Amino acid sequence: MTGNSKLDSPQDKWLAVQSPMRCEPLLARMDPLLREWSNEPTNACAIQASNGLGGFTLAQPLFTRLTSDAGLSQKSQRHLLLELTSFGIAWLGNVVESNDRKLQSQSECELSELYRISPLQIDDPIELNRFQNAAAIEMQLVGLPFQTLANSRRARWTPNLPIDISKHDQLGKKVEALRVVSGGNCPMGAAVCPGAVYDDVRFLIDSGFDFITLLVDVQYELSQSCSLRLAPLEQTLEQSIKAVQDSGAKTKILVSANLSDGLQMFRCLQMGASAISIDAFIANSKPTDAVPVKDTFGSVLSAYAPASAAASSYAWIKPAMTQLIEDIRDCAIYAGLQ
Amino acid sequence: METALNFDLEEIPPMEMLSALQRHCNEWIEQSINRSLLPMVSVDIQGARGQDFVGAGFRNISEVAVQGTIGDFGFCSFGDGECQVEGNVGHFFGHSIASGIIIVRGHVKRSVGALGTGGLIAIYGNAGDRAAVGMQGSDVVIRGSVANYAGLGMQSGTLIVGGSAGLHLGHGMRGGTIYIRGEAESISSDIEEHRIREPDRLKIGMLMLKSSIKLVGKEFRVYHSVHQEE
Numbered sequence: 001m002t003g004n005s006k007l008d009s010p011q012d013k014w015l016a017v018q019s020p021m022r023c024e025p026l027l028a029r030m031d032p033l034l035r036e037w038s039n040e041p042t043n044a045c046a047i048q049a050s051n052g053l054g055g056f057t058l059a060q061p062l063f064t065r066l067t068s069d070a071g072l073s074q075k076s077q078r079h080l081l082l083e084l085t086s087f088g089i090a091w092l093g094n095v096v097e098s099n100d101r102k103l104q105s106q107s108e109c110e111l112s113e114l115y116r117i118s119p120l121q122i123d124d125p126i127e128l129n130r131f132q133n134a135a136a137i138e139m140q141l142v143g144l145p146f147q148t149l150a151n152s153r154r155a156r157w158t159p160n161l162p163i164d165i166s167k168h169d170q171l172g173k174k175v176e177a178l179r180v181v182s183g184g185n186c187p188m189g190a191a192v193c194p195g196a197v198y199d200d201v202r203f204l205i206d207s208g209f210d211f212i213t214l215l216v217d218v219q220y221e222l223s224q225s226c227s228l229r230l231a232p233l234e235q236t237l238e239q240s241i242k243a244v245q246d247s248g249a250k251t252k253i254l255v256s257a258n259l260s261d262g263l264q265m266f267r268c269l270q271m272g273a274s275a276i277s278i279d280a281f282i283a284n285s286k287p288t289d290a291v292p293v294k295d296t297f298g299s300v301l302s303a304y305a306p307a308s309a310a311a312s313s314y315a316w317i318k319p320a321m322t323q324l325i326e327d328i329r330d331c332a333i334y335a336g337l338q
Numbered sequence: 339m340e341t342a343l344n345f346d347l348e349e350i351p352p353m354e355m356l357s358a359l360q361r362h363c364n365e366w367i368e369q370s371i372n373r374s375l376l377p378m379v380s381v382d383i384q385g386a387r388g389q390d391f392v393g394a395g396f397r398n399i400s401e402v403a404v405q406g407t408i409g410d411f412g413f414c415s416f417g418d419g420e421c422q423v424e425g426n427v428g429h430f431f432g433h434s435i436a437s438g439i440i441i442v443r444g445h446v447k448r449s450v451g452a453l454g455t456g457g458l459i460a461i462y463g464n465a466g467d468r469a470a471v472g473m474q475g476s477d478v479v480i481r482g483s484v485a486n487y488a489g490l491g492m493q494s495g496t497l498i499v500g501g502s503a504g505l506h507l508g509h510g511m512r513g514g515t516i517y518i519r520g521e522a523e524s525i526s527s528d529i530e531e532h533r534i535r536e537p538d539r540l541k542i543g544m545l546m547l548k549s550s551i552k553l554v555g556k557e558f559r560v561y562h563s564v565h566q567e568e
Contacts (some may be wrong), residue, residue, distance in 0.1 A: 123453070123472060124453070125433075125434035125436075125454065125455050125474065126414060126415045126433065126434040127415070127434065127436070128395065128415055128417075145472070145491065146491070146493060146512065163471065163472045163491055164433070164449055164452040164453060164472055166448075166449075166467075166468065170429070170430075173390065173411060173430070174411070174430075176391065176411075177390075177410075177411040177414050177433065179353075180352060180353045180356065180391040180394045180411075180414075181356075181394050181414060181415045182395075183356075183357065183360075183395075184353050184357075
């Protein structure tokens, strides 16, 4: 689902600014009996590698960075993935160990690998083990080199190029090297905190990235109000979409933003984003009486709890995600874009 | 059982070469009785005329021999093998090297051994700017001289320079060791000279032996990071 070309006239754009979502006009909705209404998900996001051979398709235009940004323990990460994997949601992180069969079966490991986006920090070497079986590789163009700052610090999200890049054309070469090393079938992405959005997106497109993740808001803990706002969403998305259109490339734009319901996410998708992060939604949906996941006495106790008890601490995710996906589909039908 | 493979870079690009190697290794493992053994494969690469990404991703290759000049990102993410290059190499040679030994009988451009985590790279000629930038455990031996910003942001590992160095030697270094035999145009305030001791001489001697270079340890000066914890 991308920006609808039918709504590109100046009047439509003005209406889009005032209304919560852009909808097809009534004249385009004649004869509803003859229209086909499908219950199948139509919000897939397909990210292709530049060689056209590799890539992956998300069943939902949704992804999460909690597995990388929120400082979750391995156990918490596995439980989170168990809940999210069944929805076909992409996740950012390294390989999840599957040596504990009680927590994750082999098939579930393979399923979670299907949607794994492997991060590469600015000071990380290119390690083959991390990229094997990953669905995509995403360079994290944020952070200070070799610094372990608390996730909640804004400086942790400083825009920066990798430490080995000292000329503008070297980034493209490094992306190409990554492609060669990973076998050529992995889409390459870049996560960037918005600064000079238009220029940055153009530069990243010219460097050969297949998708760009805009970190408008970051969720640094799986907890309400643990979110950092780094840039205004609408202006950032607008400039990045313009950059993509001006370059003529097919680069996808993914957005990590503090969006807490299906309507806001759908609006973002209509503006041109290809996928939205669910981090803020998950954090805001978490019941306040759930087992704490931070380093507290409660979390220490839960570490010794039976697996079923620990797993149930994430049981609230599935119904929340089901509702979210239904909401997004609902909005698509309402807008006449199903 | 060792097998030998020959590639001509004028006929097969580097990415396809890597795919062919991986297929060969996988077939070997499938057919072998003991699947825990790694295949003994030696690779001979001809026709190198400055192509980029030659040898990138090579792992578990017992011997690699390259005739000619390599472009950028040569032998990126190399591991578990030995490689000899008879010619010059481009930028980012040996980027992210994990293990193994690479010997280059020629010169190298900037950022040799960048972000390397293990293994040894030996350069018989000179190196450009930013040799061993961000290195995290590899050993880099340059028989000739290095240009500016050698050892930039090194975290650990060893950089040995048989000749001289340019400006800002060791800038941003946080760990590891630099041994230099000649003079540096300027030394960064992030490093300080230490008295060379017997373990240093032994280490230099051992790395020189592995690199087949004739230099002795007593002629070197040694620098450590001022930020390094003892």
